[in-house]
Each structure stands twice: as C-alpha cells, then as structure tokens.
Amino acid sequence: MTENNRSSGVLADYLHAKTDRKGLLGWIFSTDHKRIGILYLISMLIFFSIAVLLGVLMRLELLTPGKTIIDAQTYNTFFTLHGIMMIFLFIIPGLPAVFGNFMLPLMIGAKDVFFPRLNLFSWWLFVTGGVLALVSLFLPGGPVDTGWTFYVPYSIRTTTNVIPALFAAFILGFSSILTGLNFITTIHRMRAPGMSWFKMPLFAWSLYATAWVQILATPIVGITLLLVAIERLFGVGIFDPALGGDPVLYQHLFWIYSHPAVYIMILPGLGVVSEIIPVFARKTIFGYKFIAFSSLSIAFVGSLVWAHHMFTVGMSNTGMFIFSLLTFLVSIPSAIKVFNWIATLYKGSIQIEVPLLFILSFIFQFCIGGLTGLMLGVLAVNIHVQDTYFVVGHFHYVMFGGTGFGLIAALHYWFPKMFGKMYKKIPAIIGWLFLTLGFNVLYFPFFFLGYMGMPRRYYDYLPEYQTYHVISTVGSWLLVIGLIIIAINLISALRKGEKAPADPWGGKTLEWTIPSPPPVENFETIPVVTKGPYDYSEVLTQEVEGKKH
Amino acid sequence: MISAAENIHIHRDDVGTKIGMWLFLFTELILFGGMFIVYAVYRFKFPAEFQLAAMELDTFIGTVNTIILLTSSLTIALSIVAIQQGRKYLSVLLIFSTILLAILFLVNKYYEWGHKISVGIYPQSEELLKKPQGEIIYFGLYYVMTGLHALHVVIGIVVLMIMGILVARGKIKQDAYVRLEAGGLYWHLVDIIWIFLFPLFYLIT
Numbered sequence: 136m137t138e139n140n141r142s143s144g145v146l147a148d149y150l151h152a153k154t155d156r157k158g159l160l161g162w163i164f165s166t167d168h169k170r171i172g173i174l175y176l177i178s179m180l181i182f183f184s185i186a187v188l189l190g191v192l193m194r195l196e197l198l199t200p201g202k203t204i205i206d207a208q209t210y211n212t213f214f215t216l217h218g219i220m221m222i223f224l225f226i227i228p229g230l231p232a233v234f235g236n237f238m239l240p241l242m243i244g245a246k247d248v249f250f251p252r253l254n255l256f257s258w259w260l261f262v263t264g265g266v267l268a269l270v271s272l273f274l275p276g277g278p279v280d281t282g283w284t285f286y287v288p289y290s291i292r293t294t295t296n297v298i299p300a301l302f303a304a305f306i307l308g309f310s311s312i313l314t315g316l317n318f319i320t321t322i323h324r325m326r327a328p329g330m331s332w333f334k335m336p337l338f339a340w341s342l343y344a345t346a347w348v349q350i351l352a353t354p355i356v357g358i359t360l361l362l363v364a365i366e367r368l369f370g371v372g373i374f375d376p377a378l379g380g381d382p383v384l385y386q387h388l389f390w391i392y393s394h395p396a397v398y399i400m401i402l403p404g405l406g407v408v409s410e411i412i413p414v415f416a417r418k419t420i421f422g423y424k425f426i427a428f429s430s431l432s433i434a435f436v437g438s439l440v441w442a443h444h445m446f447t448v449g450m451s452n453t454g455m456f457i458f459s460l461l462t463f464l465v466s467i468p469s470a471i472k473v474f475n476w477i478a479t480l481y482k483g484s485i486q487i488e489v490p491l492l493f494i495l496s497f498i499f500q501f502c503i504g505g506l507t508g509l510m511l512g513v514l515a516v517n518i519h520v521q522d523t524y525f526v527v528g529h530f531h532y533v534m535f536g537g538t539g540f541g542l543i544a545a546l547h548y549w550f551p552k553m554f555g556k557m558y559k560k561i562p563a564i565i566g567w568l569f570l571t572l573g574f575n576v577l578y579f580p581f582f583f584l585g586y587m588g589m590p591r592r593y594y595d596y597l598p599e600y601q602t603y604h605v606i607s608t609v610g611s612w613l614l615v616i617g618l619i620i621i622a623i624n625l626i627s628a629l630r631k632g633e634k635a636p637a638d639p640w641g642g643k644t645l646e647w648t649i650p651s652p653p654p655v656e657n658f659e660t661i662p663v664v665t666k667g668p669y670d671y672s673e674v675l676t677q678e679v680e681g682k683k684h
Numbered sequence: 685m686i687s688a689a690e691n692i693h694i695h696r697d698d699v700g701t702k703i704g705m706w707l708f709l710f711t712e713l714i715l716f717g718g719m720f721i722v723y724a725v726y727r728f729k730f731p732a733e734f735q736l737a738a739m740e741l742d743t744f745i746g747t748v749n750t751i752i753l754l755t756s757s758l759t760i761a762l763s764i765v766a767i768q769q770g771r772k773y774l775s776v777l778l779i780f781s782t783i784l785l786a787i788l789f790l791v792n793k794y795y796e797w798g799h800k801i802s803v804g805i806y807p808q809s810e811e812l813l814k815k816p817q818g819e820i821i822y823f824g825l826y827y828v829m830t831g832l833h834a835l836h837v838v839i840g841i842v843v844l845m846i847m848g849i850l851v852a853r854g855k856i857k858q859d860a861y862v863r864l865e866a867g868g869l870y871w872h873l874v875d876i877i878w879i880f881l882f883p884l885f886y887l888i889t
Binding site: 249250253312315316317319320323324325350351353354355357358359362365369370371372373378379380381384388391 | 697699700703704707708710711712714715716717718719721722725726729730807808813816817818820821823824825827828
C-alpha cells in the first residue's frame with residue numbers, strides 16, 4: 136500500500152469512502168465485501184418483506200373455512216411464491232451472503248474475500264434470479280402454482296409460468312455455489328498469521344461447513360430443475376411417466392439437494408449462536424472443537440438423509456429403515472451444540488442484551504423444531520403426519536424459529552459494527568417480545584392441526600380445525616407487529632442512533648478490534664493472532680480478584 | 685483506472701486461484717454426475733431397449749470426435765508449457781488450434797444430430813414416439829447429455845478465446861500464467877466428460 140493510497144481515503148470508513156463511481160453505482164459495482172454484504176442485506180430484506188406479506192395474506196385466508204379473501208388458485212400461487220422466495224431468496228443467502236460476506240474476512244483478519252469480483256458477480260446473479268422470480272408473477276400464464284418443490288408430473292403439465300421460476304431457482308443456485316466456493320478458498324488461503332484452524336471463530340467454521348454443502352449439493356438441484364425445464368420445452372421423457380420417465384426419480388434428485396440445503400440454512404444460524412453466547416456469558420465457549428466438528432458432521436450426515444422426505448412415496452423397507460436411522464444420527468451433532476451452548480451459559484456472567492434474547496428464543500424454538508423433526512424421522516409417526524401441518528410446523532420452527540431468529544440476532548449483534556450506530560434497547564426488546572410470542576402462537580397450533588390430520592397446502596378445511604387456524608392467524612398479526620417494531624427501531628437507529636464504539640459488547644473476535652464502521656481496508660496492518668477467539672480469562676481473573684477483596 | 689479502494693484487492697496467490705478453480709470443476713462434475721445417475725437408473729430399468737437404441741448411433745463419428753477432443757486437450761496443455769518457456773506466439777498458436785479442434789468437434793456434432801433429426805429421431809417426433817419407452821428415454825438422454833456437453837464446449841471456446849487474447853496482449857506471461865492454467869483445467873473437464881459420455885452412448889451396444 137503506497138502513501139498515496141492512504142491519503143486518498145483507504146482508511147475512511149467503507150460507508151463513506153470515495154469510489155470511482157458516484158452514488159449508487161459506487162455500491163452496485165463495488166467489489167468491497169462489506170458493501171456487497173450490505174447489498175445482499177437490502178435486496179434480501181425486500182424479498183423477505185414480500186414473502187412475509189404473502190404469508191400473512193395466506194394466514195388471513197385461512198381464518199375461516201371456504202373463501203375469506205382470495206380464491207383457490209391465488210392461494211396456490213401464494214404458497215408457491217412464499218416458499219420459493221423464503222427459501223431461495225431469504226434463508227439460503229441470508230446468513231452466509233449477508234453476514235458471511237461482511238464478517239468472514241473481518242473475523243479471520245483478511246482484507247477481502249479471495250475472489251472479490253466473483254463475489255460481486257454472485258450478487259448480480261442473486262438479483263437477476265430474484266427479479267426473474269418476480270417477473271414470472273406478471274407474465275401471461277399466471278404465477279407458478281407447483282409449490283416450491285416443483286414436483287413432476289404436475290410441474291410439466293401446469294400452464295403457469297414454471298420455466299421462469301425454474302430458471303430463477305437455477306440462477307440463485309449458481310449464485311449460492313459461487314459464494315460457497317469463494318468462502319472455502321478464503322478460509323483456506325487468507326487467515327491472518329497465527330490463526331490456525333482451531334483459533335478460527337465458530338461462525339467461520341459454520342460458514343466453512345455450509346460452503347461445502349453449497350458446492351457439493353447445489354449442482355444436483357441445478358441439473359434437476361434444468362431437466363424439468365427441458366422436459367417442459369422439448370418433452371424428452373426423462374420425468375414424464377407417459378414416456379417411461381420416473382417421477383419418483385425426480386423427487387430423489389430434488390431432495391438430494393434440498394435436504395442438505397436445509398443445513399445450508401441452519402448451519403450458519405448455529406454458528407451465530409456459538410458466536411453470540413460466549414460474548415454475553417463473558418465466558419469462553421464450552422467444547423470449541425466439538426462445536427466445530429459437529430458443524431462438519433451435520434454437513435456430512437445431513438447429505439445422506441434426503442429420502443426421509445419420501446417415506447410415503449414408495450421405497451423398500453430396508454431403504455426406509457436406513458434413511459430413518461441416518462436421520463436420527465443427525466440429531467447427535469445438533470444436540471452436542473445445544474448442550475455446549477447451555478454449558479457455556481452455565482455459571483457465566485450473563486448480560487441480558489438484545490442479541491442474546493433472540494438467541495435464547497432461537498435455542499428454545501430450535502429444540503422444538505429439532506425434536507419434532509425426530510418424530511418425523513420415526514417411520515410409524517411419519518406415515519401418519521406426512522404432508523400435514525405437523526411438517527409445516529416443524530420446518531417453520533427450525534427455519535424461522537431457528538435461522539430467522541439467528542439472522543435477526545446477528546443483525547442486532549453486528550449492527551453497530553456494520554453501520555457504526557447503536558439502536559435503542561427498549562424498543563428492540565419489545566420487538567423481540569412480540570416476535571417470539573407471535574411466532575409461537577402462530578406455529579405451535581400447527582402441530583395440533585397436523586396431528587388431527589389437516590393436510591398442508593390446502594385452501595379449505597373442515598370446521599373442527601377452525602379454532603387452531605384462528606389462534607394461528609392472530610399469532611401472525613403479533614409476529615408482524617414484532618417485525619415492524621424491529622424494522623422501525625433499526626431504521627431510526629441508522630438515521631439518528633448514537634455513534635457505536637469499536638467494541639460495544641466486549642467481543643473478543645477480530646472484527647471488534649477495528650473501528651465501527653470498518654475502514655475500507657479493514658485492518659491497517661494484518662493482525663497476528665495469538666489467542667483463541669473467545670478468551671475471557673481476564674473476566675475470570677477480575678472476578679476472582681473481586682472476591683478476594 | 686484502478687482506484688484506491690479497488691487497489692487493495694490486488695494480491696496474488698496462484699495456489700488459491702487454483703483451489704477456487706478446482707472447486708468450480710467439482711460443481712461441474714456433480715452437475716453431470718446428476719445426469720449420470722439418471723442414465724444409470726434408466727439403463728437399469730430398460731437394459732434391452734438401451735442396447736438396441738445405442739446401435740443406431742454412429743460409432744465412427746463418435747470415435748473421430750473423441751480423438752479430436754483428446755488432441756485438443758494435448759494442444760491446450762502444450763500451450764501452458766509454451767508460455768512457461770516464454771514462447772508467446774507458439775502458445776497463442778496452440779490455443780487457437782485448440783479452438784479450431786473444438787469447432788471441428790461441434791461441426792461433427794451438428795452433422796450427427798442433423799442426421800438423427802432427418803431420420804425422424806428427436807424428442808416428440810412421430811417416429812420416436814412409436815418406439816418403446818426405453819428407447820424414447822435413451823434418445824432423450826442422448827440429446828440432453830450431449831447437448832449439455834456441447835454447451836460446455838461452446839463456453840470452453842469463449843474461455844479459450846479470452847485466454848488467447850490475454851496471452852497475445854502479454855497479460856498472461858511467463859511468470860503469471862495461472863489464468864491460462866485455470867482455462868486449461870476447464871477444457872480438460874470438457875474433455876473428461878466426453879470420455880464418459882462416449883462409451884455410455886456409443887460403445888455399450
């Protein structure tokens with residue numbers, strides 16, 4: 136770095152630094168990982184808001200049996216788009232693309248990711264995919280109504296705009312692959328001197344495991360969705376039973392990706408929990424290596440359980456037995472994490488701050504989501520509740536109650552670092568209260584509904600289910616109030632929040648050693664790492680000394 | 685042109701670049717891997733029909749194309765050796781002969797597909813729909829897999845053209861040729877996919 140560069144503002148913070156291009160162009164063509172992280176954050180939140188709106192409207196429709204506000208076909212397109220947007224545009228890119236991009240280089244002491252231009256290209260692909268998904272809404276033919284799973288043969292037969300949606304998912308998958316590729320290379324090649332693998336923050340470990348799943352699983356769904364598009368365009372017969380094709384083969388190929396994709400969604404969430412808990416417990420993480428390796432083993436075993444989505448489709452008993460067993464095995468590394476988090480909190484000097492509150496909700500909801508997942512892995516129970524609200528309840532508890540809350544926790548944890556502003560604590564806590572309450576009121580009745588036999592994706596239902604549907608719909612209103620409070624609080628913090636110090640929470644990882652917001656270059660000199668990431672030994676010494684006096 | 689903010693991204697780590705490229709090649713292999721699974725499943729389901737349908741492919745033209753692609757892999761590998769020795773024009777020449785061979789491959793493919801289509805074997809054709817289901821699937825897979833491979837050949841040609849221009853302009857040179865290596869790796873991938881497609885469609889009869 137020459138003197139000339141310094142004076143032209145490399146040390147200025149990344150939000151205000153001068154760039155070649157002015158204004159917005161300086162953002163959307165920036166290869167700075169921090170700016171790309173913010174770009175992802177904004178675009179992702181836009182898609183998230185649309186998908187939430189669709190979800191709320193669906194809940195409103197289900198308030199009464201029969202038609203309430205929308206007709207059946209609209210309902211079908213709503214649950215399809217809600218699924219596609221939430222999964223491909225919100226949860227999968229959510230933590231890795233936003234916080235992974237922003238924080239990974241900071242946490243491992245690097246100046247950027249390994250392939251900065253590829254990183255920008257990933258964002259452009261992401262936006263292209265998102266826009267394509269939105270455009271498919273307005274093209275003649277009508278929005279896609281297949282459900283986010285695109286099951287054949289219906290996805291070959293329906294006249295709605297399946298092909299734009301398939302290409303959207305394909306492009307988003309490509310974007311996700313490139314992000315994963317970038318992170319793996321970054322972690323292998325750009326860790327600061329002294330940062331050995333086991334001195335790496337656990338969020339980086341979880342991103343590493345996630346990135347491998349992204350690379351190894353996504354191409355399968357890419358080719359599968361491409362085949363469905365080819366099937367629609369040319370009728371080659373690969374998935375068309377009329378020509379000898381096998382629809383069950385489609386389901387296998389789809390879930391070979393889409394089950395590991397569940398771990399793309401949850402692993403970074405688990406990483407965020409491991410990151411936030413030691414900071415607010417003022418105590419080093421319990422069982423660092425176990426947490427690190429449990430991420431890898433979740434990624435590995437999680438890649439071998441896909442057929443548990445298909446127990447009722449038709450499979451040999453041996454096959455069902457093996458997939459059921461493997462499903463149980465995934466719960467072991469997941470439980471290791473939960474026990475280690477609790478053990479970290481135990482006898483810690485816990486500070487109740489907003490990020491920790493979201494994390495506590497995370498752990499509570501993740502446990503419910505995980506245990507109901509085990510119930511679904513039991514063959515006998517699965518036959519009973521397959522494709523009912525029980526499944527919907529289960530994955531919303533894991534995906535929203537887990538990853539969604541993890542993402543909001545991460546946002547509250549790193550917000551001061553990202554924007555250099557503090558938000559107000561009280562409104563954030565009120566928002567958390569509404570969100571947690573609303574979430575549980577919304578989704579807990581799903582387990583009862585499912586157990587009583589309410590099938591998923593149904594527009595209409597029998598009157599005896601109504602009580603639960605009403606409770607659930609009220610929950611959706613509480614949840615939205617929570618989201619709005621959180622959003623308003625953060626936006627007003629952006630405008631007139633107090634200036635954030637470099638390390639508002641007392642974090643020990645590298646991102647807290649630099650100013651908030653970080654300078655363009657991240658680190659003036661690349662740090663040399665000598666300690667582990669959660670070294671709170673001095674807190675312990677202070678306490679011991681405090682007791683002596 | 686490069687501003688202060690962009691300048692910090694200039695770092696050089698050839699090993700890292702190659703790790704990235706290999707990871708990308710993994711994803712490509714798995715993409716085709718999905719297709720190979722589909723092939724395996726249907727071959728298992730319709731062994732007799734697959735055998736029968738495979739007889740209709742022209743083994744000669746397939747063999748010629750295999751030789752063409754293998755030779756092109758040799759020329760691209762030699763172009764890297766040439767640049768390592770600092771022989772720029774030889775390297776450019778070898779890159780462009782690789783491109784030429786790639787185009788030749790596509791020309792053959794065009795005639796091969798053209799012939800199939802002229803005798804009425806293509807998806808949804810009356811001729812094909814009269815055949816048993818296994819043969820319909822076989823030709824469906826044939827068009828999809830060789831088509832996807834041909835698409836990769838086209839992408840490879842574009843990549844190699846960029847490499848040729850970069851070498852000619854001296855951007856890729858004796859002490860900085862990792863991009864050419866990465867481009868070469870991509871071309872070898874295109875080659876190796878064909879090495880599997882060839883026996884699966886042409887030779888197992």
